[in-house]
Amino acid sequence: MIPELGHFLLAMAVVLACVQGIIGIIGPTLKDPRALAAAPLLTLLHFTAIALSFLALVWAGVVSDFTVENIADFSSSIVPLMYRITGVWGNHDGSILLWCLILSLCGAAVALGGRQLPATLRARVLGVLGLVSCGFLLFTLSVSDPFTRIWPPPLEGAGMNPILQDPGLAFHPPVLYTGYVGFSVAFAFAIGALLEGRIDAAWGRWVRPWALISWCFLTAGITLGSWWSYYTLGWGGYWFWDPVENAALLPWLTGTALLHCAIVVEKREALKAWTVLLAIATFSLSLSGTFLVRSGILNSVHSFAAAPDQGLFILALLGITIGGSLLLFAIRAPILAGAGVYAPISRESALVLNNIFLCAIAAVVFTGTLYPPFANLLFGIQLSVGAPFFNQTVLPLAGPIILAMGVGPLLRWKRADMLPVLQRLWLAGGIALLVLIILTATKHLIAALGLAGGAWVVMAGLTDLADRIRLFRVPLGQALGRLFSLPRAAIGAALGHIGFGVSVLGIAGMTLAQQSVVVLKPGQPTELGGYSWTLNDIHDAPGPNYSQRVADVSIGEGGHTFLTLHPARRIFTAQGTTTNDAAIHTNGLQDIYVVFADEQNGGAELRLNWHPGAPLIWFGGLIMALGGFCSLSDRRLRVGAPNRKRLPKGAAA
Numbered sequence: 001m002i003p004e005l006g007h008f009l010l011a012m013a014v015v016l017a018c019v020q021g022i023i024g025i026i027g028p029t030l031k032d033p034r035a036l037a038a039a040p041l042l043t044l045l046h047f048t049a050i051a052l053s054f055l056a057l058v059w060a061g062v063v064s065d066f067t068v069e070n071i072a073d074f075s076s077s078i079v080p081l082m083y084r085i086t087g088v089w090g091n092h093d094g095s096i097l098l099w100c101l102i103l104s105l106c107g108a109a110v111a112l113g114g115r116q117l118p119a120t121l122r123a124r125v126l127g128v129l130g131l132v133s134c135g136f137l138l139f140t141l142s143v144s145d146p147f148t149r150i151w152p153p154p155l156e157g158a159g160m161n162p163i164l165q166d167p168g169l170a171f172h173p174p175v176l177y178t179g180y181v182g183f184s185v186a187f188a189f190a191i192g193a194l195l196e197g198r199i200d201a202a203w204g205r206w207v208r209p210w211a212l213i214s215w216c217f218l219t220a221g222i223t224l225g226s227w228w229s230y231y232t233l234g235w236g237g238y239w240f241w242d243p244v245e246n247a248a249l250l251p252w253l254t255g256t257a258l259l260h261c262a263i264v265v266e267k268r269e270a271l272k273a274w275t276v277l278l279a280i281a282t283f284s285l286s287l288s289g290t291f292l293v294r295s296g297i298l299n300s301v302h303s304f305a306a307a308p309d310q311g312l313f314i315l316a317l318l319g320i321t322i323g324g325s326l327l328l329f330a331i332r333a334p335i336l337a338g339a340g341v342y343a344p345i346s347r348e349s350a351l352v353l354n355n356i357f358l359c360a361i362a363a364v365v366f367t368g369t370l371y372p373p374f375a376n377l378l379f380g381i382q383l384s385v386g387a388p389f390f391n392q393t394v395l396p397l398a399g400p401i402i403l404a405m406g407v408g409p410l411l412r413w414k415r416a417d418m419l420p421v422l423q424r425l426w427l428a429g430g431i432a433l434l435v436l437i438i439l440t441a442t443k444h445l446i447a448a449l450g451l452a453g454g455a456w457v458v459m460a461g462l463t464d465l466a467d468r469i470r471l472f473r474v475p476l477g478q479a480l481g482r483l484f485s486l487p488r489a490a491i492g493a494a495l496g497h498i499g500f501g502v503s504v505l506g507i508a509g510m511t512l513a514q515q516s517v518v519v520l521k522p523g524q525p526t527e528l529g530g531y532s533w534t535l536n537d538i539h540d541a542p543g544p545n546y547s548q549r550v551a552d553v554s555i556g557e558g559g560h561t562f563l564t565l566h567p568a569r570r571i572f573t574a575q576g577t578t579t580n581d582a583a584i585h586t587n588g589l590q591d592i593y594v595v596f597a598d599e600q601n602g603g604a605e606l607r608l609n610w611h612p613g614a615p616l617i618w619f620g621g622l623i624m625a626l627g628g629f630c631s632l633s634d635r636r637l638r639v640g641a642p643n644r645k646r647l648p649k650g651a652a653a
Contacts, residue, residue: 003068006056007147010097013049013104014141017134020046020107024127025195028120039123039130040111046130047108050137054088054101057146061088066153070094070146076157078545079165086169087160092310093146095173099290100140102174102181103133110185110210117206124192125185132184135317143310162546162572162579168228176225176248179218180286183255185210187283190276191325194332199272204265207279209632211262215255216628222248223621234580234595236515236609238507238617241390246369247289253362254282257355264351267413271348273336274355280329284322285362291318292369343415350408357401364393395446402453402504405497406460410467424467428459450508457501461494488634495627503620509590509613521603529610531592532556536564538604546570548581551596551604555585567596567606586615 020042027035057070061084066072074091075084089098107129114122140146189207193199225248230238239245258278264271291314342348368390372383406428410421422429432452439448466472468490469482516528520535527533536552548568555563565583572579585592593609 002056002059003065003147003149006053006060007145009049009053009056010137010141010147013046013053013100014134014137016042016046016049017104017130017137020130021127021134022130024123024125024130027123027127028196033119036119036123039126043104043107043111043126043130046133047104050097050101050104054097057094057097058085058088061085064157066155066157067149067151068146069148069150072150072154072157074158074160076159076545078156079160080544082167082170083160083165087164089173090160090164090169093140093144095177096136096140096144097146098174099177099181100133100136102177103129103136103184106182106185107133110188114206118196121189121192121196121206124195125188128188128191129184132188132321135320139310139313139317143313159572159575162570162575162577163232165545166228166232168224168232172221172225172228175217176221179214179216179221180248180251180289182210182214182217183251183258183279183283183286186214186258186279187325190279191328194276194328194335197332197335199265199276199336201266201269204262204267204269204272204275207275208259208262208266211255211259211279212628212632215252215259216625216632218248218252218255219621219628220625222252223618223625226621227618230614231582231584234582234597234607236513236582236593236595236607236611238510238614241368241387243369244289244293246365247285247292250362250366250369251282251285251289253358253365254278254285257358258282260351260354264348268342268348270342271352271355273333276329276336278355280322280325284318284325285366287314287318287321291315342413345411345418346416347408347411347413350404350411353404354401354408357397357404361394361397364397365390368393399449399453402457405457405500409460409464409493409497425460425463428456428463431459432456444512447508447511450504450511454501454503454505454508457504458498461498461501464497465491465494489631492627492629492631492634495630496624497627499620499623499625499627501620502616502623506613506616506618506620509616510611512612513614514610516608517597517605518608519600519603519605524603526608528608529592530557531610533594533606533608534561535604535606538599541568543570546572549596549599551594551606553583553594553606555592563592565592565594567594569596569598588615588619589613591615 020039023035023042024039027039057068059065060068060071061075062081064071064075064077064084070088070091070093074094075087079087088094107126110122110125110129114125117125186207189203189210193203225245226238229240230236258275261271261275261278265275368385372385375381375383406425407418407421410424411418432455435455436448436452439451442448465483465486468486469479471479473479474482514529516526518526518533520526520533522535522537525532525534532555534554534556536554538549538551541548541550548570550566550568553565553567554561555565563585565585567583568581570579570581571577580595580597583594589612591609591611591614593611593614595607595609596604597607598605
């Protein structure tokens with residue numbers, strides 16, 4: 001009964017989303033106050049219907065209702081409760097329903113939090129979100145129904161993919177999807193403003209918080225997903241330039257550019273056309289990632305198995321969304337002329353430089369990801385584009401961004417002088433140069449450049465904060481008082497840059513990592529990374545729905561053992577699958593990482609890894625997200641821009 005109720009609510013949500021879209025788009029044209037007031041109400045009803053439908057699917061997973069095909073195929077009664085819940089979105093159909101839920105939540109947030117928006121703009125934004133949601137809900141009902149029944153039901157479900165039986169499934173997809181789908185609000189603001197025929201500083205201030213919160217979630221989602229794959233897959237890496245990883249990186253790159261452009265629109269009313277185009281491109285890339293993951297075009301450990309009709313439906317939805325928005329952009333282009341004028345050396349120019357290189361990186365990643373499947377489709381050519389291509393093309397483009405990140409925040413708006421800025425950055429430049437010289441002498445050029453660049457960005461961010469509070473120029477107590485009185489947006493921006501620099505330090509440190517695959521007998525030692533690694537024992541250990549073999553590995557230095565790790569091989573009998581559970585020890589600056597790969601002749605095949613700097617990669621990502629949330633707490637962003645009152649005729653004169 002409950003699955004039928006969930007299916008009915010899903011069908012009701014389609015109707016509500018469709019009506020929301022129609023009224024939201026047409027209502028402002030009719031200038032009907034009732035239509036303008038109805039759009040937020042329909043949005044809240046639409047969200048409520050999807051939320052209850054989603055809870056119905058979760059209930060089916062919790063009680064192991066195997067008459068629901070989705071539950072029978074991807075769950076079982078012996079799976080722990082947490083994974084019966086998270087497994088709901090660990091498959092194609094359930095993940096699409098989660099996507100629809102988050103999309104409707106974004107609409108509800110605009111309906112409740114956008115009361116200061118002009119009524120016509122809010123209605124149009126909600127209308128666009130309703131139409132997008134309607135498309136995805138139709139996809140869910142027609143070719144991806146999570147409530148499909150089967151009869152007779154199996155006595156036991158097929159079980160859950162062992163790799164997904166991890167707490168990472170609880171936080172990574174919801175956070176990542178919130179970032180993906182959140183950019184639909186910026187997209188809706190762009191389309192709504194094009195329909196409205198008005199894009200100004202107030203619009204930039206309205207759109208900026210929504211773009212920022214989406215960017216925060218996407219940053220956190222990518223960071224948590226990278227960490228999850230790092231400790232779950234046992235490959236010992238943090239980023240593999242996997243096609244689906246690239247699909248998440250692309251909207252992050254353009255979303256970062258969008259975030260900076262919105263600042264220019266708000267402050268200077270410049271780059272309006274570029275900002276609108278970035279809003280369209282960012283959400284379009286989010287939709288493209290959804291298509292690529294679910295169409296079967298890309299082969300990836302992250303991809304969902306999908307039927308051809310599912311891929312065709314998403315492709316059609318993608319074509320309508322992107323094609324329609326770009327057509328509207330072309331028609332409305334004349335209203336997007338920028339009003340701001342700025343010198344070549346200014347903060348605006350630094351942000352433009354930032355945008356150029358971010359979009360260049362996005363173009364390179366997009367080409368490297370999609371060229372191989374399309375070359376195979378069109379010409380029958382089998383190509384493989386891997387990490388060497390991306391490293392050699394992306395790293396040179398990242399260099400100018402790193403340099404500009406240090407200088408840009410200290411430049412003045414409209415017109416600036418470079419010499420005073422460089423004088424304030426003497427300490428950051430000196431530390432970066434010192435790091436570069438020391439590490440270049442060790443013949444680790446890539447690590448030297450990366451660590452110097454990371455140090456430059458971190459120290460420049462700290463210099464920006466120190467300069468704002470006049471550290472060392474006024475008494476310490478007074479400086480701390482100024483710190484607490486700074487706008488949180490300024491602190492958040494500095495934290496975002498510092499977090500990026502910390503991640504760069506971690507990535508550069510990982511270029512010095514050492515790995516070794518060895519077969520050891522109990523009591524036999526080996527050396528790696530300046531440590532002694534010894535296999536002590538191999539023994540059995542029970543698990544909730546698996547059995548496992550555990551290897552005890554001790555790590556020592558200077559003849560003294562300071563650590564024992566317990567990597568394991570888990571055997572899931574229901575699926576007939578064996579997975580590796582890596583054992584990782586971190587001190588915040590480096591990881592000691594062991595994988596129990598196999599048993600051989602009474603010994604163990606071990607993959608030993610020494611990873612300097614690895615924790616900094618994820619610390620940096622979380623610091624970036626924290627900086628974004630800190631900026632969101634700034635009252636100027638939470639309150640938004642007030643409605644501009646129309647002047648009476650003749651007042652301008």
